Amino acid sequence: MYRIVLVFLFSISFLGVNAQERFDVKRPVQGNPFGNAVNDSLGERKSRRVIKNQEAKIQDYKIISRENDTTYVDTTLSIYKEYKFNYLRKDNFELLPFSNIGQTYNSLSYNYSGNNLMPSFGARARHFNYMEIDDINYYHVPTPLTELMYKSAFEQGQLLDAFFTTNTSKQFNFSIAYKGLRSLGKYQHILTSTGNFRFTTNYKTKNDRYHFRGHIVMQDLFNEENGGLKEGDLENFESGNAEYIDRSVFDPEFEDAENILEGKRFHLEHFYNVVQKKDSISNNTFSVGNIISFEDKYYQYKQNTERDEYFGNAFVSSNIKDKVTLEDFYAELNAKYVSNSLGSLKFNIGYNNFNYGYNSLVFLGDEQIINRLKGDVISIGGAYSNKIGEFLLDGSFGLNVSGDLDGNFFNGKAGYNINDDTSLSASINVNSKAPNYNYQLYHSDYLNYNWQNNFDNIQTKQLAFQFLSNKIVNLEADYTTINNYTYFQKEAPDGFVKPYQYDETVNYFRIKASKEFKYRNFALNNTIMYQSVLDGEGVINVPEIVTRNTLYYSNHFFKKALFLQTGVTFSYFTEYNMNAYDPLLAEFYIQNDKKIGGFPRLDFFVNAKIRQTRIYLKAEHFNSSFTGYNYYSTLNVPYRDFAIRFGLVWNFFL
Numbered sequence: 001m002y003r004i005v006l007v008f009l010f011s012i013s014f015l016g017v018n019a020q021e022r023f024d025v026k027r028p029v030q031g032n033p034f035g036n037a038v039n040d041s042l043g044e045r046k047s048r049r050v051i052k053n054q055e056a057k058i059q060d061y062k063i064i065s066r067e068n069d070t071t072y073v074d075t076t077l078s079i080y081k082e083y084k085f086n087y088l089r090k091d092n093f094e095l096l097p098f099s100n101i102g103q104t105y106n107s108l109s110y111n112y113s114g115n116n117l118m119p120s121f122g123a124r125a126r127h128f129n130y131m132e133i134d135d136i137n138y139y140h141v142p143t144p145l146t147e148l149m150y151k152s153a154f155e156q157g158q159l160l161d162a163f164f165t166t167n168t169s170k171q172f173n174f175s176i177a178y179k180g181l182r183s184l185g186k187y188q189h190i191l192t193s194t195g196n197f198r199f200t201t202n203y204k205t206k207n208d209r210y211h212f213r214g215h216i217v218m219q220d221l222f223n224e225e226n227g228g229l230k231e232g233d234l235e236n237f238e239s240g241n242a243e244y245i246d247r248s249v250f251d252p253e254f255e256d257a258e259n260i261l262e263g264k265r266f267h268l269e270h271f272y273n274v275v276q277k278k279d280s281i282s283n284n285t286f287s288v289g290n291i292i293s294f295e296d297k298y299y300q301y302k303q304n305t306e307r308d309e310y311f312g313n314a315f316v317s318s319n320i321k322d323k324v325t326l327e328d329f330y331a332e333l334n335a336k337y338v339s340n341s342l343g344s345l346k347f348n349i350g351y352n353n354f355n356y357g358y359n360s361l362v363f364l365g366d367e368q369i370i371n372r373l374k375g376d377v378i379s380i381g382g383a384y385s386n387k388i389g390e391f392l393l394d395g396s397f398g399l400n401v402s403g404d405l406d407g408n409f410f411n412g413k414a415g416y417n418i419n420d421d422t423s424l425s426a427s428i429n430v431n432s433k434a435p436n437y438n439y440q441l442y443h444s445d446y447l448n449y450n451w452q453n454n455f456d457n458i459q460t461k462q463l464a465f466q467f468l469s470n471k472i473v474n475l476e477a478d479y480t481t482i483n484n485y486t487y488f489q490k491e492a493p494d495g496f497v498k499p500y501q502y503d504e505t506v507n508y509f510r511i512k513a514s515k516e517f518k519y520r521n522f523a524l525n526n527t528i529m530y531q532s533v534l535d536g537e538g539v540i541n542v543p544e545i546v547t548r549n550t551l552y553y554s555n556h557f558f559k560k561a562l563f564l565q566t567g568v569t570f571s572y573f574t575e576y577n578m579n580a581y582d583p584l585l586a587e588f589y590i591q592n593d594k595k596i597g598g599f600p601r602l603d604f605f606v607n608a609k610i611r612q613t614r615i616y617l618k619a620e621h622f623n624s625s626f627t628g629y630n631y632y633s634t635l636n637v638p639y640r641d642f643a644i645r646f647g648l649v650w651n652f653f654l
Contacts, residue, residue: 122438227253343386375404
């Protein structure tokens, strides 16, 4: 591990030293949306005075995904920015948050397509804010860029996401960012404290032959756990009893438990164009590349005293401490050929080493449970993409050919651009992989939470369609079949949570439509989803209807110095057997005894944009007191009450 880290840091330092040569940006002068300036911060400077760039355009501030999809910094204000202004900074239409920011989310819908050949780490309820490799972006900017995001939390806390990136030359960029949260919450013992540190860098030589990029990510996600309200307090909550409007007076199931997920990842990708022929007519390149990635993470649950009525008996009566670790190393060699006529063709061979488990064995009577899952896997894969006129073709595959775990996947996609506004596509995904590690092996100080299983691979097949048109409608549909589906469920209503594998086929269908209607300065933005579990109901539970509708008004004021959006968002999902939450596992489990849902959520917002600053003010769930206190995020865990929250996103350009 340490050798990998040292090589990684040395590479970054070497590239940084050799990338200091300045350059002049040669673009026609455009109107500057950032202020007056006379020079490019990447160009040759005659003084050390910090000055803004008159030539830089907003389109020059590029954001590059792992798949090399490139967008640019967007400082506009829209209803879609409102949907993404949250803890995850993603549209959470298919998620229902718990009462405190930084806690987990209950899923209202599922997408089972995937390209993974390896099982995932457990504690999936802690992973909503855990940044994976595909969540990390890279940047190329003509001048230094800073973004600050702030949002108020619940009781004694706040959320802050600070980001900075700069190019020291046209070839070398780095970025550094940190998202931190602390929030006490309205109920007893649900404090959240999380941190996500990210460092990225990318470099290319002047002749464009060698490309390098990498990132370092360190994350810690801490939650206090209280097990939800006691059964006897549910009536006090739902009746709206004035004595319990102050939620801190409730005595939860327990007030001495906490869990934490921590992880460190070092990731490096680079390639060299052995053959490179680029001109205005043709593009023919052949490159060889390498990927090295190492991740070290652990999940830990701690509790001061045994709670046998909730988790059963324990080996010890105090100082419960469960800790599981995973070390995951991946190395890949690849070759890629790109041409105008044939498209892009890539092949790769990969090596994966995994080490998951605990420091000691467990003995339950005559049964011995091992403490580690360790092994090596060799895989092969490939990808192809091409554009023929307005037709788009894309495909990829992967296969574990040797080692301790079987796995494979296949993706195929075909699309057609009808015009600038309308496109349609169809795709197929086939995947087979081992269940997550915590289904196969788990240790705990609680006797009932110890198991070792030899489950079969989960096999999924998904057929999906998309029709995208802002003028007509955006429509998405998919149909999924799953064999050997794994899930958590209590052995009996008064039993304890265990992993299971379903021996029949699950069939799951969903369709989602979105459309915005505009009249002058008013707009009605609508998203509605219908879904059904055709076979396997009671193993996968989802609401039949999920909808979100926003009526809002937009206009400029003060000679267009201020852009304002204000409106009301209505969110709703139908009643269903919502998954329950297990704080020891940090997993959701199936329950079929109580239906939850059918409550409306109304949010009133006023958002404004002044230059590069977006200001957000929202009255969340303002209908909570007059539509009934029957709202829950999961079994015995209430959803958020009415709250007023404030936040902003501020971009700085030099």
